[in-house]
Amino acid sequence: MKFLDQARIYIRSGDGGAGCVSFRREKFIEFGGPDGGDGGRGGDVVAECVEGLNTLIDYRYQQHFKAKTGMHGMGRNRAGGRGPDAVLKVPAGTQIFEEDGETLIADLTEVGQRVVIAKGGNGGFGNAHFKSSTNRAPRRANPGEQGEEMEIWLRLKLIADAGLVGLPNAGKSTFLATVSAAKPKIADYPFTTLHPGLGVVGIDGREFVLADIPGLIEGAHEGHGLGDRFLGHVERCGALLHLIDASGEHAGRAYRIVRQELDAYGAGLAEKPEIIALSKCDIVDEETLKQQIERLRRAVSSYGPAVTPGEKRRAILKISAATGAGVKEALRALLSVVEGRRKVEAEAEPQPEWRP
Template sequence: MKFVDEATIDVAAGNGGAGCASFRREKFIPFGGPDGGDGGKGGSVWAEADRNLNTLIDYRYARRHEARNGEAGRGSDCFGAAADDIVLRMPVGTIITDLETETVIGELLEPGQRILLCKGGDGGFGNLHFKTSTNRAPRQKTPGWPGEVKKVRLELRVLADVGLLGQPNAGKSTLITAISNAKPKIADYPFTTLHPNLGVVRVGPEKSFVVADIPGLIEGAAEGAGLGHQFLRHLQRTRLLLHVVDLAPFDPEVDPVKEAKAIVAELKKYDAELHAKPRWLVLNKLDMVPEEERAARVKDFIKRYKWKGPVFEISALTREGCQPLIHAIYDHVAAEQRVIEERDVRFDSPDPIE
C-alpha cells in the first residue's frame, strides 16, 4: 500500500432543517392553535484516531466529505429528525489544520480521540416555539442554520520514541530489522527506503520503545536534492535521534566525516528544534573493517568530527553491539517519560485526633 502522509480535503456539516408554520385543524376544534414543529439538527463531521491505520491514502482520492441536512419540521407537533454525524478515521499522529486561517484545529495523539471538524447547523423554530399567552396564533418560523464548511490539511507525523537519521545506505533499515520485527526493504543501492517504517523494540516484559526509520538524507536536501525534507517531520515527535554513519562506504573516496557534517547541516536548516534534540552517534558496518583497524578508524572519526556525545560501535548485519545500544536507548526513553499521578483525597490519612 502506498504511504501518504499529506492530504487536503473539504468537509461540510449538514444544514439544520427549517421550522414549520402550521395550525391544528380538526372537526369540532375551531381554535386548535399552532402545531408547527422545529427543524432537526444537521449532521456534524468528526475526526477520530484509529490505531489500525498508518497512512492517509483514503483521503488522497476521496476529497469531499459531507454530512446530511436535518429534516424540516411538520405539523401536528412533529419535530424534524436530526441527521447522523459522520466520523472520518485517521492514523494516530495526524495534525489537522484549517487552510483558510492556517490554525491547527487539533492533533490526534491517542487511539479513539475525537476532534470536531465542522459543527452541524441547528434546526429552525416552528410557530409552536413562538406561542405565548399574548401571541396565541403566531405565524413566525425560522429557517435552519447552515452547517460549517472548511478546507483542511491533514499531515501525518508518526509517533515514535527514537528516530534514525543518516545518509542513504548507512544501514538504517538493517538496524531497525535487527532490533525489531519490522521488515523494510533492504538493497545495495541508495534510497531503498521510500517511506517511513516503524518498528517496536521489546527490551523485556512491559519494556519497549518505537523506532522510526525515514529515507536517507543527503547534502542539498533543502534545495530538493534526493527526497528532500518531506519525511523529516516524522522525527519531530521523537525523544532521541540516532545518527547512523557508515564507516565502510563503497566508494573509498567518500569521507564519512564530511557526510555526517552535511546531515547535521541539513537538519539545522530544516528545524532548529529538531537539531537541538538529543542525538547519539552510531558507527555502523564495523564488520566490514578489519579488527586491527577498527579502534584507529573510530578514534580518527570522532577526533575529526569533534564529537563529544555518546558513541556506539555496532554492526547491524551481524547484530554486534546492538544489545548495549538497545538498553541504553530504553533507559533514556524511560527517563524522558513523565508519569503524572493524580492524588486521590479519599486515600489520604486523616489528621490524628488530639
C-alpha cells in the first residue's frame, strides 16, 4: 500500500429539506387546515478514527465529499427524514486543518473518535407552523437551510512509541526489518526510505511501536533532500533511537547534523529522550571503531538531552543489525524509556470518581 500523509479535500454538508405546503382533506371536514410537515435536517460531514489504517492514500483518488440533503416535509404533518452523513475514515494520528493549513479543527488520536466538521442545514418549516388566528390557511413554507462547504487539510502524524532518526543510509530500515516483521525497502544508497514506516517490536515479552523516518541531511529544515516534513511523525514518539553509521567519515559530525535539524524543526523534538547507537559496527576494524566512538562522545557532550534527568554521561551503544550484536541492548534501553513515559501518562490521567 502506498503511503500518503497529507491530503486536501473539499467537503459539503447536506442542505435541509424543504417544508411542505399541504392541507388536510377529509370527507365531511370542510376546513381541514394546514398539515404540511417540516423538512429533514441535512447530513453532517463527520471524520471518524478507525482501526487498520496507517495512510491517507484513499484521499488521493477522491477529494470531494458531500452529505445527502434532508428529505422534504410531507402532508399529514409528516416530517422529512434526516439526510445520511458523509463519513471520512482516517487513521489514528490524523489532524484536520482549515483551508489555510494552520487553524486546527480536530486532532484524532484514538480509534473510535468522531468529530463533526460541517453541520447539515436545518429543515424548513411546513405551512402548519405559520397558522395563526388571522391566517387560518397559510400557503407558505420555508426552504431548507443550506449546508456548509469548505476545503480542509488532512495531515497524518503516525503514532509510535519510539522513532528512528539519522542520516541517510545509517541503517535505520535494516534495523527495523531485523527487530520487527516490517519489510521496508533496503539498499546500499542514500534515501532508500522515501516514506515513514511502522513496526511492532517485541522484547522480553513486551511490545512497542517503532517508526522508521526517512533520513535527514544538512539543511533539511530549508527543504534540502527530502526536507524535514516527515519529522512530524516523530512528534508523538516518546523516545528517539539515533543511529550513526560507524563506517561513515566522522561520527561526531553526523550526530551534530541531525541534532541541528531537530533543533531547527522545533516542536519539542530536541528535548525528547534519545538513545545513541553506532550502527554497522561489524564492517569496521577495532581501531576505527574506537576513533568513531571518541568523536561521537565529544559531539554528544555538547548536544542532546539525557535519557534521565540525573544522568551525566551518555552511553553510546554499538550495534550491528546484520549480525544482531547489541540489538537487544538497544531495544531494552528504548523500552525502558517508553515504559517510563507510559507510566507517567497513566498517572496523569484523571481517575473516575467512585460513587456507591
